[in-house]
Structure formats: structure tokens, C-alpha cells
Amino acid sequence: MRSYSLIAPAKINLYLEIIGDASGGLRQRPDGYHELAMILQSIGLADQIDVHSISSDSIRVHCNHPQVPTDKSNLAYRAAELMVRQFPEAFAKNGGVEININKQIPVAAGLAGGSTNAAAVLVGIDFLWKLGLTQSELEELGSTLGSDVPFCVAGGTAIATGRGEQLSPLPSLDNIYVLLAKYRSLEVSTAWAYKTYRQQFGHSYIRDSDKLAARTNAVHSGAIVKAILDKDAGEIAQKLHNDLERVVLPAYPQVLQLREIFANQEGVLGTMMSGSGPTVFALFESQQQAEKIKLQVREAIVDKDLELFVTRTITHGIQVTSSV
Secondary structure (H helix, E strand, O other): OEEEHHHHHEEEEEEEEEEOOOOOOOOOOOOOEEEEEEEEEEEEEEEEEEEEEOOOOEEEEEEEOOOOOOOOOHHHHHHHHHHHHHHHHHHHHOOOEEEEEEEOOOOOOOOOOHHHHHHHHHHHHHHHHOOOOHHHHHHHHHHHHOOOOOHHHOOOOOEEEEEEEEEEEEEEOOEEEOOOOOOOOOOHHHHHHHHHHHHHHHHHHHOHHHHHHHHHHHHHHHHHHHHHOOHHHHHHHHEEEEEOHHHHHHHHHHHHHHHHHHHHOOOOOOEEEEEOOOOOOEEEOOHHHHHHHHHHHHHHHOOEEEEEEEEEOOOOOEEEEOOO
């Protein structure tokens, strides 16, 4: 039986602005999501996904992490189901699919771990069934699964608008070093974060369609995009922005503590929470500096529940590493 191994990188948000949502007279979104303007960045921390053909007509998912479900609630499973529905003739010809997930990305971390697994399954089955899909076709399929899936297919650096599925690639950033911190047992509900933000700050949402479009487009000429075009790591770090920090940090003191500790360390270019959290990251010019601060944070917070990872920005999304 044929199989493919794929690398599925995590992502961080360098910028996250909530512009509006589908309630209260704003431009209506049929899916109910918020209107966002984001800058997404792939990082080297990644899961390995193995996709195999099997003789039965079933979908099977296995994972080395006990918290990851292996049923239809898993986004990777739903990605395989989507491919079965979209390409029934290929499914009938090739049989079912077995998916093995070697999890390295922390679970429920705001790092798109589930989304990147789903993206890898789409790419893996495309190869497995010799469908010959283009990247844009894979991204379009991915958008039906989740907002982050299209970016995870493409990877690199991109502006994401709409609910996050409309991508405008930017020149890729590589070799900016990243230190990630997350408490294993701590989770922040994305739905709670957006709902709470709406309750507290919904009065500031843009309610005019033309102004909404103008604000969405404005991120393309914003200061952080200029810093990315200049590949100026220090300036990028100074322009990090995440609206969701306004509700998550007051409600989760552990996340706030991590952010404050990072901000007070010499050598940290900038620090921010990724997505809806609870992962906090810091940016560095060298791996040596990132490793040094990792040790200092470990000394400052003596807690076995705290996970720390040193990685870097990368220029790609899903990659096939081997086939059998």
C-alpha cells in the first residue's frame, strides 16, 4: 500500500485586528464569523502526518497524544471525509485512508495544530490519489474546514482577511527565532474570547460596509507590513498586535505573567499572545538569545506544567518528506 509522510508546521499571529462581526447591523456574514485582519507566520515547530492507503473503505486516525481525539471531531478526520465526498471515484479506486499523527505542536494552544493537520491530510490524499490539485484548489477545500486551514496549506507569511481564509502572500520571513511558552493544562476557548471581545468592545466595530472594506485593506499598507517587506525583525517585533489580548490577559493571569516575564528579559525583540492563546511567544535575532531566555524563564517559573519551545520562522507550509 502507498503512503506519504508530511511535515505540518504550526503558525503564530504577528497581527490580529477584529474589525467587525455578523451581529448588530454590521456587514452580514452568513457564517457568523468575525471580520478580521491578520498577519500569519509559519514556524518550524511541526507535527508529522503519515497518510496510508488501506484496503477497506474506512478512515482511521491514530495519534501519539492522549488529548487528541481520533474520531469525527478531529479536523484531520474531517479533511479525509471531505476528500472522500469531493472525489468519490478516486476513493472507490484507491480505498480508505489511515492517518498517523505524531504530535509535537501543543494542543489547544492558538498555534493552528488541528488546522495544519487537516491541511496535511488534504495534501497527502491529493498525492495518494494522484488528483493533481493546485495549491489554490487545496486552499479552497481547506476553507470549508476552518479559517486557518488555507494558510496552513500555503504557509510562509501572509495577510489573512475575511474570517482568515482570504490570503495575500507577503515575502517570507526566515530565521527570526521564536520562543513559545504554554501551560499544558491551560486552554482558552476561542469562542469565549471572541464573544467576550464583542461584549466589551463591540461598540467600536465598524458598521459601514465601505469603511469596513477600507479598514480591511489598510493592513496591506500598515507599519508591520512595511517592516516585513524590509525584513526588519526589530521593527516587526515592535509592531506586534493582538486585539484578543484585551480580554484574555485580564482573565488568565498565567498568560499575562508569561507575557510580562518575556517583556522584561534583555534580548527579547518583542512578545505577544498568539491567536486566542494561551501560547505566548517572543521574537529574537539569534537562536542563542532564545535559548538563553528559555533557561531564564524556566528559572523564574518553576512549574512542570509549563512547556517552552525554541523554533524559528519558516518560508513554507505543508511539505511532503517521503513516499513509499
